[in-house]
Every structure is written in C-alpha cells, then in structure tokens.
Amino acid sequence: MLKIYNTLTQRKETFEPIKTGVVNMYVCGPTVYNYIHIGNARSIVAFDTIRRYFEYCGYHVNYVSNFTDVDDKMINEAKREHTTVPKLADKYIAAYHQDVSALNVEPATRNPRATHHIKDIINFIQVLVDKDYAYESGGNVYFRARKFPTYGALAHENVNDLEAGASKHVTKAEMQLKEDPIDFVLWKKGTPGEISWESPWGKGRPGWHIECSVMSTKYLGDTFDIHGGGEDLEFPHHENERAQSEAKTGQTFVHYWMHNGFVTVGEDNEKMSKSLGNFITVHDLIKKVDPEILRFFISTTQYRRPIQYSQKNLDDAANNLKKLKTAYNNLHYRLKDADAFNDPKVDQEVRQIQANFQDAMDDDFNVQNGIGQVYELAKLGNVYAERPLVFKQTVQLILKKLTKLASIFGVTFEVESLNDNRIKALIKERNQARKDKNFGRSDEIRASLKSKGIILEDTPQGTRFRREHK
Template sequence: MLKVFNTLTRQKEVFTPITSGIVKMYVCGPTVYNYIHIGNARSAIAFDTIRRYFEYKGYHVQYVSNFTDVDDKMIKAAKEAHTTVPAIADRFIAEFMKDTTALNIEPATKHPRATENIKDIIEFIQDLIAKGYGYESEGDVYYRARKFAHYGQLSHQNIDDLEVGASQHTDPEEMSRKEDPVDFALWKAAKGDEISWDSPWGKGRPGWHIECSVMSTKYLGDTFDIHGGGQDLTFPHHENEIAQSEAKTGQKFANYWLHNGFVTVGDENEKMSKSLGNFVTVHDILKTVDPQVLRFFMATTQYRRPIQYTQGNLDDASNNLKRLQTAFNNLNYRLKDAESGSDPKIEQEIRQIEADFVDQMDDDFNVQNAITQVYELAKLGNVYAERPVVFKDSLSFIIKTLSELVNIFGIEFKQETLNDDGIEALINERLAARKNRNFERSDEIREQLKAQGIVLEDTPQGTRWHRDDEKGNV
C-alpha cells in the first residue's frame, strides 16, 4: 500500500488516485532564462524517479511540467543579451532538454509554455474578477488573498503574519496599487516596450503564479492527484496556486502535495545560492561528471531530504554504481556457458528481495532503504555467477529484475561489446601468453589495454573486461 507525505496535512497518507490506474501529476518547471542548476535538476530527478516508480507499479502517468517563458528575469536576460524574450526561452528550453536527456529524465507528457496559454490566462483572471477575487488597479490585476478562507493552509502560516512580511518586501509604488499588502499579482501592466499582450486591462503579461493554475487545470482537470515542486515553492507560489484555482473552480485543487528538499554544497553544508557564489549549473557539471553518476547520486536520496553535493558523496555514488554494473556484467558473462533450466531457490530469493524493495518504496518513495535491496540483489547475482554450474533462466531472471529496479532510479546498464579488432586481438594474445606462462607479455598487454581505457578482470570463469570511465569529479 503506497503512502505519500502530503505537505498540506503534514502526514503520510495512503495514495488513492482519482481514476483507477492513472496518476495525474503536475510539477513546476524552470524559468528558462539560463541553464538549469543542480537545484532544478534535483527536483526534476526526484519527480522523474517517483513517476518511474508509479509506472513500475503499472500506473499510466499523465505528467505535466511547465516552462515559465516570460517574467522579470526573462525580460532582464533578453535586454542584457540584446535579443528577445522568445529567443532566450527557445535557447534555454533546448538546453534544458539536452541536460535532462543526459540525466535520463523522461520528457513530460506535456511541457506547456506560459506564452502559449495567454488567452486561457486572461479568461481565468476574468473569472476571478467576476467572482470578486480579482481587481484591476492601474493596468495591474491583483488577487484578494484575504478573501480566500484557507489562505496559508499549505505553508501553515497565519495571514496576519504574512501581511507584516509582505509590507516589508513590497515596493511603495506597488503597495499603493494594492488594496492589501498580502494581495498578489495576476496580471502586470507593461512597462515601456517590454514584451506584452493585449488584455481587457491594457497591454501586459501574466503574473508568475497564475500560469501554473491555468496550465495544470487545463491539461489535468480542476482536481488532479499530485502537485510537486521544490520546498522553496511552498510559499508563496503553491499557496497562491491553491487560492487562485479553488476560488475559480470551487473544487479541491490537488489531492497530494509533494515537495523535494534543497541541495547544499560542500562540506560546510551551505544552501546553494548565487549570492554565496556556490551556484552550479548542470551544463557545467556534466563537462566533468558522468551524467549517470549525477543521476544515481540524486535519485538515491529520499526526495524530501536535503542533498549534500560534495566530491566524497559523488565518489560514493560512482563506486556504488560501478558495483551494480559489475554485477550486471558478471551475470551476462555467465549466460554463454549456462545450462538450460532454472534454480527455484534462487528465484524465490530474488522475488523476496524485490518485495522488500517495493515495501520500502511504498513508504513515501524511501529510495535510500530501497537501494539497499538492489545492492542485495547484486550481491546475490555475483555469488550465483561464481557457481560452477548456473542456469540460464535464473540468470535471465536476476538480470531482468536488476535492470528493472535500477531503471526506477533512471539508470540503464551499459552493454559492453568490443568492436575494435585490435583490442580483441590483444585480449586473445594475452590469453595465449598466460597459457604459455609468458607473464611479462601478459602484463604488457594489460597495461596497453589499460591505457586505452580497457580494464581486464581474471575470474574463475575466464577473463572479462570493461571500459574504465574516469568521469566523476565535482
């Protein structure tokens, strides 16, 4: 029975989808004015892992994740680059897809852009005005937060306390246009020649929060199963989404709210931020780090926990991933001399390990405990592969189960094959040298292959090889 921690209720709840066999999930995507940073990647990886687990359990997942392609940051970036907002958006959406593809993050079922939904946004705002939740002021449109009875329920904050904070952080000019400091923008009047669209309130553009309310309900319905995003979005973004959406539809917005933890950097455990100078983009990281290692590192930390991004932790992930790859290689290597048939005892052990894995994942996607079951499966596979006699069906069963479980973490094992006739010839020559007790030549060939990135392993079943991947540095 799968349970998830619902931020709204602050407790674990049994997950029950609105429609049997289908999960409707919306996850806030990036503002595309730059390369994504590792905080963005953490959220994308966490929810991709959750999505993959749902799929493993047989659900069809309707996964929507937006691109914010117009806001103050976009306008500033376009001005600095002497180009247009759409050009900036197109460039960094392409870079986002490139980085996430490298991290083996499945594309969303739908990746809507705010600028593609302006008509729907305007109609949504008009509806809020008609219901008394929205009001126009000098070309801007604001939402009356205090009118929504449950405002603050997601972040568990009192609206009077929020008023004090809003008063301290809102500039005097905008404050003069608001009825109340806690009110927030639904539509912003255009300034000068910045990008804008015609509306009943004059030229302008949507506020940040309204776009997610519009796109989530447009593609998933007035009420859907899961809304996800980073902890930093709980307030004000997700709080405002609830207020807007439920005021318009009169329905519960999302049944479960899931929020991933922050990324901290270095041994001092500092939260990543531009102001501290520890801001790292995935684009730069992947120049030196194997994307599979980065993916495995982040996917194997429970989504609500913070991730400490250090060289040591990355090295640990790299070593653990190599252990799994080695087990996969060992099992595949033994297929060539395996006997027909199966070993019922081994297959029962495999099923028990998989059942234990599911038990852990069903506890709010507890990947840190679940991955230990994968290591147990790899250990079982290694021990079985060393037996003098092994059975093909049992080997295939371990390989299939191991591959399916690591795929939930976004990992795909590499099928290693030698295409270079020269390398193949060197391996065969070394085997002949060892047979003739010419160990000097055998060692020379080992070092020659090592220089080409080929590592040899002499096992009781014969000599195996794998490519040595040197990537893995922060």
C-alpha cells in the first residue's frame, strides 16, 4: 500500500487517487531565463522517478509541468541579451528539452507556458475580485491573504508571524498600495517599454503565483492528486497557490503536497542556487559527465533528502551503474548456452526481491532501499550466470525484472554486440597462445585490446569481450 508524506499534514498518508487508476500530478517547472542547473534537475528527476513508479504500478499519469516565461528575471535577462522576452523563453525552453531528454526524463503530458494563458489568468483574477478576495490598487491587483482562513497552514506558520516577516521586506511604496503586508500580487502594473497585456486593471502582467493555479486547474481540474516542487516553494509560492485556488473554487486544491530536498555543494553543504552563484548547469555538466550517470546519481536518493554534489558521489554512482550493466550483460551472454525450462528456486528469489523493492518504494518512494534491492537482483544474476548450467526461462526472468526495476531510475540496458572480426581473430590467437603456454603473447593481446577499450573476460563458457564503460 503506497504511502506519501504530505507536507500539509506532515505525515505519511495512504495514496488514494481521485479517479481509480489515474494520477493527476502538477510539478512546478523552471523560470526560463537561463539553462537549468543541478538543483532544478533534482526536482525534475525526482518527480520523473516518482511518475515512473506510478506507471510501474499500473497508473495512467497525467503529468503537467509549467514554464514561467515572463517575470522580472526574464525581462532583465532579455535586456542583457538584447532580445525579447518571448525569444529568450524560446531559447531556454528548447535547451530545457534537450537537457532533460539527455537525462532520460519522460516528456510531460503538457508543458504549458504562462504567456499562453493570459486570458485564463485575467478571468481567474476577476473571479477573486468579484468574490472580494482580491482588490486593485495603483494598477496592481492583490490577494487578501488574511481573508483566507487557513493561510499559512502549508508552511506551518502563524499569520501574525508571517505579517512580522513580510513587514521587514515590504517597501514603503508597496505598503501604500497594500492593505496588509502579507497580501500578494496577482497582477502587476506594466512598465512602459516592457512586455505587458491589456486587462480590466490596466496594462500589466501576471504575478508569479497565479500562473500555476491557472494552468494546473485548467489541465487537471479544480482538485487534483499531487502538487510537487522544491522545498523552497512551500512558502510563499505553494501557500499562495493554495489560498487563491481554494478561494476561487471553494474546493480542496490538492490532496498530496510533495516537496523535494535541495542539492548542496561544498564543505558547508550550501544550497545550490542561481541567486548564490554556486550553481552548475546541466547543459555544461553533461558535456563532461555521462548524463546517464548524472541521472542515476540524482534518482537514487529519496526525494525528500538533500543531495550533496561532489565528484566522489558522482564516481560512486558511475561504479554502481556499471555493476548493473555488467550484470545485465553477464546474464545475456549466458542465453546462448542456457538449457530450456527454469529454476523454480531462483525464480522465487527473484520474485521476493521484486516484492521487497515494491515495499521500499511504497514507503514514500524510498529509492535508496529500492535501489538496494535492484543491486541484490544484479548480485543474484551474477552468481547465477557463473553456474555451469543455467536455465533460459530463469535467465530471461532475471533480465526482465532487472530491466523493469532499473528503468524506474532511468537506466536502460543495451546488449554489447561487438561484431568485429579483428577482435574475434585476436581472441582466437590469444586462446591458442595460452594453449601453447605463450603467456607473453597472450598478455600482449589482452593489453592491446584493453588500450582500445575492449575488456576480455575468461569464463567457464569461454572468453567473452565487452566495451569498457567510461
């Protein structure tokens, strides 16, 4: 029985979808004024892994993740690059798709853009104005946060504490426009020369929070199953989404709120972010690091835990990934001499490992324990592949389960097929040299092939070869 930690209630709850067999899921996407960094990728990969597990469990997942393609950062960056906000967005959205594709992230059901939903945003705000949850002031439209009875519940903050915090950050000019320091902007008055749209309150553009409420409810309904994002979005972004959405509809906005931990760097485990200038873009990193390794590194830490980015941790991920691929190829190699039928005892071990895997993942997507079971399956496969006699159906069962479980972490397997006659001729020559006890020539051939990235493995079934995984 799958349990999910709900940020709102601060406890694990049994997952019960609104519609049987369907998961409606919204995950906050990036503001597209730069390439995504590893911190962004953490959220993207974590929720892709969660999505994949839902699909493994047989659910149909409607997965919506937005692009914020207009805000102050977009406007400022467009000025620096001497381009328009729409062109800047197009550039970085294209880069986003390239980067997440390299990380083997499944395409979203929809990737809506805020600027494509201006009419919907205006209509949403108008309902809030009509219901007296929002008011116009100086060309801006603000939400009356205090009027929403449970404001602060998602962040687990008292409204008075929020007011004290907001008062320190609200300028005198803003306070002259706001009724209350904790009120937040739904529509922002336009500045001459900057991108804006006509509205009942004058030319302007949407606030940050309103766009997600509009796009999530447009594509998933007024109430949907899961809303995800980084833990830094709990307040104010998700709190404000919840307030304005429920104020408009009078219904529960989201059943399960999920938030992933940060990526940290350095000895002080500092959060990676663009604002701190300590970020590494995925776009640059995957030129140096195999993106499959980066994906594996991110996906094998439970989503609520922080991840420390370091070369050592990347190397550990590379080694563990290599072990899985080696196990797969060891098993596949044995298909050529496997006997018919199966081994019931080993088959039962495989099914027990799968059951253990599911138990781990059902506990709030505990991927660390889950991947531990995948390693156990790989270990079982290696031991079985070394037996003098193996059975075809059992080998196929292990391969099938290993492929299916590993795919949840974005791992794909390919059979190493090196149809290189020269390599085969050298292996034949080496085998003869060993028979002739010409070990100098045998070692020379092995070393020569290794220098070309070809690894020889002497097994009871003969000498096999594979390409070395970098």
